[in-house]
Structures are given as C-alpha cells and as structure tokens.
Amino acid sequence: MDQKVIVPVEAVLTKCVALPVGYVPTPSAPYREHRKHAQLTLQPGTPRLSSAPARKTAAIPVGSRVLIWKQDPSVSELGTRKAFLPGLIVQGPRDARITFGEPGIAQVSPNAFGDFIVSPNTDQFDAVHTFAIVRMTLTMFQRALAVDGTAAPLPWQWNSASNTKPLRVYPHGLPNVMNAYYSRSDQALKFGDFIPSGATERVYTCRSLDIVAHETGHAILDGLKPNWLLSNNPPQTGGLHESFGDLTAIFLALSQLDQVEAVIAQTKADLHDKTFLADMAEQFGLALGRPNGLRNADNDIKLSQAGTEVHAISQVFTGAIYDILADIFDHERSPQLEDDAAVLLRCGDYLCSLVLRALLAAPARAATYADVANHMLALAQADGRTAYLEFIRNSFIVREVLRTQADGHGEGDGAPAWAADAVDDEDAVxxxxxxxxxxxxxxxxxxxxxxxxxxEALAAWCRDYAPRHD
Ligand SMILES: [Zn+2]
Structure with a gap:
C-alpha cells in the first residue's frame, strides 16, 4: 500500500503568506524551458488539414498586465491589483495617445510577457500606475461615445489632422507641491508630491486613482469643449469642468469589476451609505485634514448655497449625478435574479455615457447645468430609458438646477423642456x-x-521717449 505524503496545511499557508504584496509570477528561464518542453511533448495538438481554417493569431502579443493601486495607498483594505490593458504598450510605458517620459525617472521596459509589473512605492511603479489610470480613463470614455461598434478617438485639445501628439504624464512633475494639474500648453498632466504638516511620509498625488482620473477628466473635456476651461465663462461652466473630473473618478471606479463588488459589499447595496466611492482622493484629503476625502460626492448642496465658488458649485452637479446613479441602481436591482455588482456596473456604464453625451451636446461656451440636465433628459428619452426621466428631473429640481413643472414651464418644441432655476448673474465671475x-x-x-x-505703455514709451543709444 502506498504511503501518502501529508503536507501540513500550515506549511502551505506560510509559504503563501510570505509572498510579497502585489506578487505576480514572472517568467523565469527554467519556467520558460519547462513550458516549451511541455508544449512539444504533452500538447501535440490536432494535425491541421489544408482545408481547415487557420487559427487567428496576432503577430505580436497585444496587451499588457500592469500593477496599480485600487484607490490609493491609504485605502489599505483594497491595496494593489493586476489590471489588463488590451492595447499595444511599449517601453516607457507609452502608446499612441499617452506617453510617460519624465526626466530623472528611468523608463520602464516590459518583461518577457509584455507586462509592466514593478514593486509599489517606486518611481517605476508610479510611472506605470499613472499611465495605466490615464489609459483606462481614456478607454472608458472612448467606449462611452462609440458609434456603430467603433470607439470614438476622443482628441486631446491640440490634436488636428496634422498633429496627433500624445498627452504626456509626469507623475513626479511638481515636487513639493500639494496639487496636480492638466496643462494644455505643456500638453501634459503633472502631479505633485509633498509631506503634510506634522507628518513624516511623503504623499504622492499620482498614486491616487481619483486624482489621476480627475485630472485626466479635465484633459478629455478640454479636447471636446475647449472654451469651457477658460475663466471668462460663467461659474456654472467652471463647475461642469471641475465636476467632470470628480465624476470621471467615480465612473472609473464603477467600471472595474472588483471595485463594484467591494462597493456592494461595503454598503450592503445602499449607495447613500458611506463608501469610498463617494469619498474622493482619500489620502490627499486626509493630508489636508478632511475626514471624507478631498470632496464628497454624496452631498445635499443646492445651487443657491454655492454662490460663485466653482468648487462648491461643482459639488452640486456631482451630487445630482450621484443621486441619479443611486436612484437608477435602486430601480434596476433585483437581487433574486441578478448579482447587485453586475447591475451597478451596468448602471455606471450607462450613466457615464449619458453624462458624456449630454456634455457634448451642450453649448460650446457658457454652458449651464440646466443645458446639460435637459440634454440628459432628451437623450434618456431617445434611449428608451423613460423610467429614468423622473430620477433625472427630480434630482436637478432638488438641486435648484431646474424649476418644477408647477412653475408653468412645460415641454416645448426644440426648446429646453425645463427652465433653469438658479442662474448665474450676467456679470458673475x-x-x-x-x-x-x-x-x-x-x-x-x-x-x-x-x-x-x-x-503696451512700456513699448510706446520706449518708442517715443526713451533715450536712443544709436
Ligand atoms: Zn479639477
């Protein structure tokens, strides 16, 4: 009788636990040799007849695995995870639309599998993480505007028929700066790092999924509506830009399967429960002494309470969209028939597309919240999502963006269906x-x-009065 070798379970567990955080197997030379041998001897495959259709194989492997922070380093419950980016990515990392190339940080080369797997809390990890979040964000919006099965290219603001230059990312571009920005003239996203007062550890804004997604949102909206970012627009137009950044972070989280599952588990499917989804930029917010992240999407602020302060105004729009998300999710969910996480993923996907299409349809200059709200209503109607109309209308009425029907503003031909409630003063700055x-x-x-x-005065003085030296 064979004597079975029993391996104590502790030995196996210890071995697993000892693996470093974010461990991903990488191909060693013996492993590749073993695979090659196994393929030749153990998996001969079926002989191919000349009439059999050839298997579709790519000439080069397309797509890379990367390691990213799920939220940011302070949300330790979530940590890091692998993600698959389906397009071709080369050393940098870079692709056709986004490039990393910051002086002082060595470029990252893909490993033998074409993957960019590096250890967290290093310059290279920051480069890969930042690139990956920008890439995921761009892909999400390209899909949201897809027409007839083809993703929309979504230009950067400077792109034209003769200029296809990519967006550059600088994860450590603003040393000792407690901020991050998108610069049109630099054609770049730059991220700051700083040591919060009273702390010893440096906070890197590029390590926050929310902050990277937020700044990418500015870059994407600037490509679609170049006038909106200029400060000579009314406050609400500025609010749309700032809000779009926050909504980008929310939609990106909602587009990831593991994150929607975590949201459902953490909130027991109540989106108005406190959750990391509504808390933007946890680590950055904590550094600034704000317990709920940089700004909170699940808020009750109304337009009349926001004044001309663009950040406060942005929260009104973000809060309205968040309420609509919660209402749509409540309406769609049916736990007996379908998993809540799958439903939330779908709701986020639709709302992302609806908001982006409504922004695109709004005026090229001085757009108001009422403009976008009315386009959302018209598009949802055209999509056949009539059940959502009430959620959208109610949410914007509560926020004082639209007037109630009782005020006598009904649906009109071609005109906005609902009149704006609180509007910016003509000379509001x-x-x-x-x-x-x-x-x-x-x-x-x-x-x-x-x-x-x-x-001009200086030039005139030099021209007319300045002593001549000749
Ligand atoms: Zn912003």
Whole structure:
C-alpha cells in the first residue's frame, strides 16, 4: 500500500503568506524551458488539414498586465491589483495617445510577457500606475461615445489632422507641491508630491486613482469643449469642468469589476451609505485634514448655497449625478435574479455615457447645468430609458438646477423642456480658489492679458521717449 505524503496545511499557508504584496509570477528561464518542453511533448495538438481554417493569431502579443493601486495607498483594505490593458504598450510605458517620459525617472521596459509589473512605492511603479489610470480613463470614455461598434478617438485639445501628439504624464512633475494639474500648453498632466504638516511620509498625488482620473477628466473635456476651461465663462461652466473630473473618478471606479463588488459589499447595496466611492482622493484629503476625502460626492448642496465658488458649485452637479446613479441602481436591482455588482456596473456604464453625451451636446461656451440636465433628459428619452426621466428631473429640481413643472414651464418644441432655476448673474465671475491645480492654472485665466495695457505703455514709451543709444 502506498504511503501518502501529508503536507501540513500550515506549511502551505506560510509559504503563501510570505509572498510579497502585489506578487505576480514572472517568467523565469527554467519556467520558460519547462513550458516549451511541455508544449512539444504533452500538447501535440490536432494535425491541421489544408482545408481547415487557420487559427487567428496576432503577430505580436497585444496587451499588457500592469500593477496599480485600487484607490490609493491609504485605502489599505483594497491595496494593489493586476489590471489588463488590451492595447499595444511599449517601453516607457507609452502608446499612441499617452506617453510617460519624465526626466530623472528611468523608463520602464516590459518583461518577457509584455507586462509592466514593478514593486509599489517606486518611481517605476508610479510611472506605470499613472499611465495605466490615464489609459483606462481614456478607454472608458472612448467606449462611452462609440458609434456603430467603433470607439470614438476622443482628441486631446491640440490634436488636428496634422498633429496627433500624445498627452504626456509626469507623475513626479511638481515636487513639493500639494496639487496636480492638466496643462494644455505643456500638453501634459503633472502631479505633485509633498509631506503634510506634522507628518513624516511623503504623499504622492499620482498614486491616487481619483486624482489621476480627475485630472485626466479635465484633459478629455478640454479636447471636446475647449472654451469651457477658460475663466471668462460663467461659474456654472467652471463647475461642469471641475465636476467632470470628480465624476470621471467615480465612473472609473464603477467600471472595474472588483471595485463594484467591494462597493456592494461595503454598503450592503445602499449607495447613500458611506463608501469610498463617494469619498474622493482619500489620502490627499486626509493630508489636508478632511475626514471624507478631498470632496464628497454624496452631498445635499443646492445651487443657491454655492454662490460663485466653482468648487462648491461643482459639488452640486456631482451630487445630482450621484443621486441619479443611486436612484437608477435602486430601480434596476433585483437581487433574486441578478448579482447587485453586475447591475451597478451596468448602471455606471450607462450613466457615464449619458453624462458624456449630454456634455457634448451642450453649448460650446457658457454652458449651464440646466443645458446639460435637459440634454440628459432628451437623450434618456431617445434611449428608451423613460423610467429614468423622473430620477433625472427630480434630482436637478432638488438641486435648484431646474424649476418644477408647477412653475408653468412645460415641454416645448426644440426648446429646453425645463427652465433653469438658479442662474448665474450676467456679470458673475468665477471664484476658483478652492479648485484643483488645473482650474487655477494661469493659462486658462485672463490674468496675463491684464498685463497687456502696461506692456503696451512700456513699448510706446520706449518708442517715443526713451533715450536712443544709436
Ligand atoms: Zn479639477
């Protein structure tokens, strides 16, 4: 009788536990040799007849695995995870639309499998993580605007028929700066790092999925609506830009299977329960002394409470969309028939597409919340999602974006179906002080033009009065 060898379960567990965090097997030379041998001897395959259709094989393996933070390093419950990026990515990492190439940080080369797997808390990890989040965000919106099975290219603001330059990412681009921004003139996203007062550990904004997604949202919206970012627009237009950044982070989280599962488990399927989904940028927020992250999507702020402060106004729109998400999810869920996480994934996907299409349909300049709300209603109607109309209308009425029907504003031909409630004063000026680095960047304000008069006077004086040296 054979004597079975019994391996104590502790030995197996100890071995597994000893593996480093974020462990991903990489191909060693003996492993590759073993695979090659096994394929030749153990898996001969079926002989192919000349009439049999050839198997579709790619000339080069397309797609890479990367290791990313699920939220940011402070959300230790989530940690890191592998993700698969389906397009071709080469050393950098870079692809046709996004490139990493920061001076002082060595480029990352793919391993033998074409993957970019590096240890967390290193420069290379930051490069891969930042690239990956920007890539996932762009892909998500390209899918959201897909037409007839083809993803939309979604240009960067500077792209044209003769300029297809990519967006550059600088994960350590702003040393000792407590901020991050998208710069049109640099054609780049730059991320700061800093040591919070009273702390010893440096916080890297590029390690936050929310912050990277937020800044990528600014870059994507700037490609679609170049006028909206300029500070001479009414406060609500600025609010749309800032809110789109936050919504981008929410939609990106909702597009990831593991994250929707975690949201469902953590909140017991109640999206108004406190969850990391509604808490933006945990680590960054904690560093600033805000317990609920940088800003909270699940809020009750109304337009009349926000004034001209763009960050507060942005929360009104973000909060309205978040409420609509919760209502749609409540309406769609049916735990007896379908897993809640699968339903939430689908709801997030639809709302992402609806919001993006409504923003795209809004005016090229001075767009208001009511413009976008009305386009959302029209598009949802056209999509046959009539059950959602009430959620959208109610949410925007509560936020004082749309007036109630009782005010006598009914549906009109071609005109906005619902009149705006709170509107910006004609001469209202945006107050961007509490916004992110993008909104405070000088290139989007008229401040430089204020120097023009002084420059002209200087030039005139030099021309007419200055002593001549010749
Ligand atoms: Zn922003």
């Amino acid at each position: 945006q107050d961007r002080r509490a916004c992110c680095g993008t909104m405070n960047h000088a290139e989007y304000s008229e401040s430089d033009q204020l120097f023009d008069a002084e420059r």
